[in-house]
Amino acid sequence: GAPGSPGLKGEKGETASRYQSAFSVGLTARVPYTNLPIRFTKIFYNEQNHYDVTTGKFRCILPGVYYFAYHLTVYVADVKVSLFKKDTAVIITYDKYQKDDVDQASGSVLLRLEYGDEVWLQVYGDETDNGIYADNVNDSTFMGFLLYPNLDNGQ
C-alpha cells in the first residue's frame, strides 16, 4: 500500500520568557542587626514572590543562571556586606565611612542556582561594619533576576 501520511509537526519550541523569576527590593530604614539576612521590605518588583520579605532570602524555584546586584548608601558607619549563597559569602563589598561624608557602594555577580538555593545580603562583620543607611529620601537596594533558565531539553 501507499506510505503513511507524514508525522505531525513538532511542538513549538519553548520560550525563555515563560521562565520568569525576579525581585527588586529596598530598605525603609537602617538595619540594626549584623548576623542575619538583611530584610528589604520596600518592594519594587516581586511578582513571583521568590524573594521572601519575612526572611530576607531569595529562594530559587527555577534553576538556571541568575544576576544579582545591590546598591547601598554608606552613612554613620562603615559598610561591609556580603552576598551569601547557601551560607557561603560569595562576594564582599567594603566602603569606609568618613565623618560628614555619604558614599554609595555596589556589587553584582552571576551565579548558577539549583532548585532551593537561597541568596541574601548580610553584614560581614560587627556593628562597626553596619553603616547601610536608608530613609524616605535615601535608598539602599537589592535585586536579582533569572537570566538563562535551564530548559527541559537539557540546555
Add this chain to the structure above:
Amino acid sequence: GAPGSPGLKGEKGETASRYQSAFSVGLTARVPYTNLPIRFTKIFYNEQNHYDVTTGKFRCILPGVYYFAYHLTVYVADVKVSLFKKDTAVIITYDKYQKDDVDQASGSVLLRLEYGDEVWLQVYGDETDNGIYADNVNDSTFMGFLLYPNLDNGQ
C-alpha cells in the same frame, strides 16, 4: 504500506529576543539644570530609539519587566538623583561630595512598565545636589533593557 515520513520540525519557540528594547547612554558634560529630566546625549546603544535624547526620557513601547541602572561621577557638588517613573520618584541615590574627592554613585531597579510609561533620571533637589560630573575622560551613564516581555500568549 511503509510508515510515512517523519513530520516537520516544530516551529521555533517564541523568543524573548523578538522583543528588544534597550538603551545605554552617557553625558558629555555637567548638567546645569535640576528640575528637568537629565538628557544623556552620548549614545552607546539605542537601536530601537525608545530613549529620546531630546527629552531625556525612555518611553515603553513593549510592555514588560525592565531593568534600569545608572552610574554617576560625583564631583564639584553633592549628587542627589532620582529615577522617575511617570512623575514618581521611584528610587533616590545620594552621594555627598567632599573637597578634593571624586566618588562614584550608582543605582538599579526592576520595574514593570505598561505601554507609554516613561522613565528618566532627574536631580532630586536644587543646585547643591547637582554634582553629576562628566567630561571626555569621566563618564556618567544611564541604561535600561527589557528583561521579560509580556508575550501574546498571556505570559
Add this chain to the structure above:
Amino acid sequence: GAPGSPGLKGEKGETASRYQSAFSVGLTARVPYTNLPIRFTKIFYNEQNHYDVTTGKFRCILPGVYYFAYHLTVYVADVKVSLFKKDTAVIITYDKYQKDDVDQASGSVLLRLEYGDEVWLQVYGDETDNGIYADNVNDSTFMGFLLYPNLDNGQ
C-alpha cells in the same frame, strides 16, 4: 494494502536560551600593571569560557547585544579604569582615593558585539590611577552577559 502509519512527530523548535554567553569574575589581589587588560582570575561563572582568564579579555562568539558591569574597590591609590572594546576606551570610571578612606566605583554599559569582538577592563592612566584593590575579604569584579542574541531569522 493499507497506507503505512503516520511518520514520527517533528522535532521541537529551538529556544532563545540556546544562546548563552556570560561571565562573572573577580580579582584575588591588587593588579600591579597599568598598560594591559586586567586579568580577573576568581571565577564566579564562566561556563562557556568566553572570558579568557589568561588574557583578561571577553571574546564574542555569539553576536548580539551584551551587558557589561564592574564594581571596583578603591584603596591605596586613585582608580581610573576603562572598559575597552577593540582597543577603544568606551567608558571611563574615575574615583579619587582619599587617605584612610575606602570607596566603591562601578560602571555598566550595553554594547552590540560582532563575532570576535573583544571587551576588557584596563587602567586608564599610570600607576597613580592604579588603586583597584582586592584581597580575601574585598572584591573587585567584572561581568557580562548576552542580552539579545542575533537570531538566524534575522532578528
